[in-house]
Amino acid sequence: MFLVPRCGFLFVSGIKRIKLILRLSDRGLKMSSEGSLNAELSKKTSFLGLKLWVLICVCVGAFIVIILCILSVWVTFRKRSRKSAERFSLSQIPNVSKDIKIDRVGTQTSHESLFQPVLEKSSDKHSDKTSVHLGTRKSSDPDNNTQCSSVYHHERGLSSISWEEGSCGTDRKHSSLLHGGLMTASPLIGLPEISHLGWGHWFTFRDLEFSTNRFSAETVLGEGGYGVVYRGRLVNGTEVAVKKLFNNLGQAEKEFRVEVEAIGHVRHKNLVRLLGYCIEGVHRMLVYEYVNNGNLEQWLHGAMCQRGILTWEARMKVILGTAKALAYLHEAIEPKVVHRDIKSSNILIDDEFNAKVSDFGLAKFLGSGESHITTRVMGTFGYVAPEYANSGLLNEKSDIYSFGVLLLEAITGRDPVDYARPANEVNLVEWLKMMVGTRRAEEVVDPSLEVKPTTRSLKHALLVALRCVDPDADKRPKMSQVVRMLEADEYPIPENGWSKWETHILDVFKSSESKE
Structure with a gap:
């Protein structure tokens, strides 16, 4: 009776012994495999006699170092790219000042004769020196098919036209x-x-x-x-x-x-x-x-004279456009930009005789809290304001003086400094002051003009110019005021009162008008 339980006990104990034997054998195998692995890793290799595990560690370390170097170079390149972009970045374009009228681009101007054609007696051998578009072309306004011409023959008796807002048509849609x-x-259409x-x-x-x-x-x-x-x-x-x-x-x-x-x-x-x-x-x-129509210097003194002579109306259009550009730079953006090299060769002229101020290589910036800056005197002799030439103190008034000289150059057709003339006529500003002071203002107009301006128009332009070249920089008007003065029909009245020089000039003009 006790035989069955005894057999069961022996069976269970046998199974336990078998499991124990299997476990011990597994441990033995593991120990033997670990031992063989350690032996393999401890073997010396042919590369400098290093052990295998040392060589593996060196390779892994080198790989990690290479990855880190690549990441470092990439981060450095990204930082330099950002600095380069930030170096030239500017703040957003500020809003246009309320005092400056917004000019419209892309509209054609209906205007009178812009230059007087040279007579046939002039030589043709210089005709290919400067290429100028002389043909009649249609307005770029798609809603307007009236033809405009960049070159006209003068016709007497035409009424004056406003240069700023005039166009070939009245429609300004879209x-x-x-x-x-x-x-x-955009002129960049088609480029990446x-x-x-x-x-x-x-x-x-x-x-x-x-x-x-x-x-x-x-x-x-x-x-x-x-x-x-x-x-x-x-x-x-x-x-x-x-x-x-x-x-x-x-x-x-x-x-x-x-x-x-x-x-x-x-x-x-x-x-x-x-x-x-x-x-x-x-x-x-x-x-x-x-800009394909030369510059003001070429039209007044150079190669473009072979093509014709700018009329008074064309000269005043160029001068007004220049004044608007300077008013924008001085008063409509922040920081304000002082051009520092306003002269006739830097005033480009397009085929509609619009002024394009160019060459900003000498420009300086004035922040809102700066009344002036001190800098090395740069510019073109004859156009540089006297206070800037003497002290190196620069602000927007220096540009205004240069603009006044430019206006006198357009009125008289003379260079700002011309040593070929008599001693009392070398300096344009001083000569003109002398002529106006002796009541000979009518004699200063460019003799090459076939159709002279009216006496009132001439004196109006002269008074604006003389206000701009006032020796007292504080008495010179702002460029926005110059724009309004050029567009006005009456004599320009300064907001801060007349200087002694301006009072004298105005008295001279009014007395000469009363005699007429």
Whole structure:
């Protein structure tokens, strides 16, 4: 009876012993495998006699170091890219001042004769020196099919037209203002939208080399102290002016930064438009819209005289456009921009005889809390304000003096300084003051003008100019006031009262009018 339980006990104990034996065998196998693995890792390799486990650790460590180096280079590159972008970044374009009228871009102007054609007796051998568009063309306004011409023969008896708002038609549909101008078709259409500075177009050196025929001498438009300007044609057919800056001791970088910061973001119909730039190696280039009708200096004294003589109306249109551009730079943006080199060669003229202020390489900035800055005297002799030349103190009043000289140059057709003239006529400003003071104002008008301005128009322009070149900088008007004075029919009355010089000039003008 006790045989069955005894057998069961023996069976259970047998199974337990078998499990114990299996466990011990597994442990033995594991110990033997670990031992063999350790033996393999401890073996020396042929590479410098290092053990296998040491070589594996070195490889893993090298891989980690390479990954960290790659990450470090990438982070450094990203930081430099951001700094480069921030270096040229500007604050958002401020709102236009209420005192400045907004000019409209993209509209044609209906106007009278803009220059007097030269008689056939003039030689044709110089006719190919400067190319000027002389044909009649249709208005760019799609809602207006009236034809406008950039060149006209003078017709007497035509009524005067307002230059600012006049257009070939009265319809101005689908317009959108952007700080002094209408949005027009971009000259960059068809080009890749690439920019490193957040605005404009980034051109490669190869792009601009191709557009200017490898910067050939035939494409040179002009040359200055900081670079050469070439005429180019982009792959989309747009004509541009490419300013290639000289790389002399970092001056190219400085000039590049100044021009980019000065007009990179601004838009105004009377400012030459900066389309893009090139930053590649040591090369610094700026790409501007191409203005195809010469500059004011060429029309008054140079090659464009072969084409014809600017009429009084055309001169005043150019002067008014220049005044509006300066008013925008001085009063409508923050910080204000002082151009510092206003002169006739920097006033470009398009085929509708609109002024385009150019060359901002010497520009300086004035913050809202700054009345002036001290800087090295720069500019062009004859246009520089006397207080700036004597002390180096610069503010927007210096531009206003230069503008006054420019206006006198347009009125008289004379250079600001001309040593070929008699001693008392060398300096334009001093000579003109003498002529006005001796009641000979009518004699100062450019003798090349076939149709002279009315006496009232001449004296009105002279009084504006003389207020701008007042020796007392504080007495000079703001550019917004100059704009209003040029547009007004009456004599300009200063808000802060007349200076002794202005009172004397006004008395001279009024007395001469009473005699007439």
